[in-house]
Amino acid sequence: MTVRVGVLGATGAVGQRLIQLLDPHPEFEIAALTASDASVGETYKDAAKWRVNSPIPEDVAGLEVRATDPDSVPDDVGLIFSSLPSSVGAEVEPEFCEAGYTVSSNSSNARMDEDVPLIIPEVNADHVDLLEVQRDERGWDGALLKNPNCSTITMVPPLAALDREFDLTDVRVSTLQAVSGAGYSGVTSMEIIDNAIPHIGGEEQKMESESRKLLGSFDGAEVQLNEMDVAASCNRIPTLDGHLENVWADTAEDISAADAEAAMESVTGIDLPSSPEKLITVFEEPDRPQPRLDRNVEDGMGVAVGGFRETTDGVQFNCLAHNTMRGAAGASVLNGELLNKRGYL
Template identity: 70%
Template sequence: MTVNVGIIGATGAVGQRLIQLLDPHPDFAIEALTASGSSAGKTYREAAKWRIDAPVPDAVADTEVGETAPEAVPDDIDLIFSSLPSSVGEVVEPALCEAGYVVSSNSSNHRRADDVPLTIPEVNPDHLDLIEVQRDERGWDGALLKNPNCSTITMVPPLAALDDLAGVERVEVATLQAVSGAGYSGVSSMEIIDNAIPYIGREEGKMETETRKLLGTFDGAAVHWHEADISASCNRIPTIDGHLENVWADTAADVSPDEAGAAMTDYPSLDLPSSPDQLI
């Protein structure tokens, strides 16, 4: 069955990447695109300052961009992917859920909310059952779910493998993060040339809290956050794409390097169309 999807915030860095990933997906059909008022009414080709090193997909190039508002989203959209800035998503995403839409969001707002699933499909798919708790508590027919911060999402699967094996008690992580993680205008070129910026606003707190929620246990009514002590230090470096993380983990039980490596290598993948054959 084809899932009709809409992308809100479609012209920005994350929106463009979503289009690139979803366009060839066998299960999804991109049927609606929205952006700010200045882009509404234009074709996607006209509205987007396309920065990906591949052509704008033909399937969306001539799609008219709508305004980001519940009334502008077609009724037949099954799933909305949101790449809105957090300040905008804070208002727009709940409004879409109240209107009956299911919203999968990249923005950081609501990630820590007790009734909002924060998920990595291979790690904590059972947390998606929070959707029913959310609907009961908020009285809407839609649903809001979140993906983690970009640095958190790469660190947690290996930690989950170690936690299953030996119990993770403490984690220290130092990141070296590319400028693309800040969005196209997030770090000016002059600031980053021949430089390293040793602080990324709110990034460290996101890694520390989101990791504990992702590794937590769901009892059918709430997620009980993992009790591990997490400490993060996040740094911006002058590379375009890709993040590097140095991660130290203390476990409750002794683990050999071979045992740790095997736990990660054998950690199950979901065999989804866009997922790697081997997750870690």
């Protein structure tokens, strides 16, 4: 059965990606779009400065933009996708949950709340049942599910493959992040052209905390954070899309570069429409992956890895994912599919 869905923050960069993915989706039908008060009452075509690299869907262009308020969304909407700024999401998303809506959110607020599942379905789908705890504790008829930060989601699938077989102890990561991760107006051309910015506010902390939650264990009542130590340094560079990351992973068990490649190569997707057949693509070439060449691996939903070499206590490798597809809109859609499959809608 088709699930009618709404998109909060539909005119923004991630909101537009959500619409691009949802319009042809086999399980979801777009029924409601919301944006800021300045856009309410306009058609979506007039309200959104469409910047996605495909035409605006015809059946979405004429929809009227609604207020970002539970009372403005039809009762028959079974799932809400949120791409709101975190300051807005922190206030609005609980209101939707209290009103009975289930929310799959890309916003950074509440990701580390003890009763909010933070999910990459191919990594920790079992954490979705934390929603039962959440509903009991908060008295919600709805529910709130989060996908992680776009830089976190790039490195965690490869790390999960290593942790499962070799037990991670320490992770160090340095990122080279695309400008689209800051939104259309997030970084000016004068800041980023001929430059690199060695700081992205709050990004390091997100990678360090979210990865431990994603790789933690769920006992039916709470998530125990993974005990590995994680340190991140995040940098903005002048690429449009695709976050490239240099990762150093120390393991308790002995590991070779070939072991690491084999562990990642064996990872497959799961039975959800947006999950790729092969989650991790391993490149043998020493100069891959590269953002321009490899960000669209598996239609933008895969993770590319390469550059493996052995270190004193583990391995070093490079990983790459499309930050607005796998790292944002695609991740939210995938979580929505998980909610639908597990009967939470």
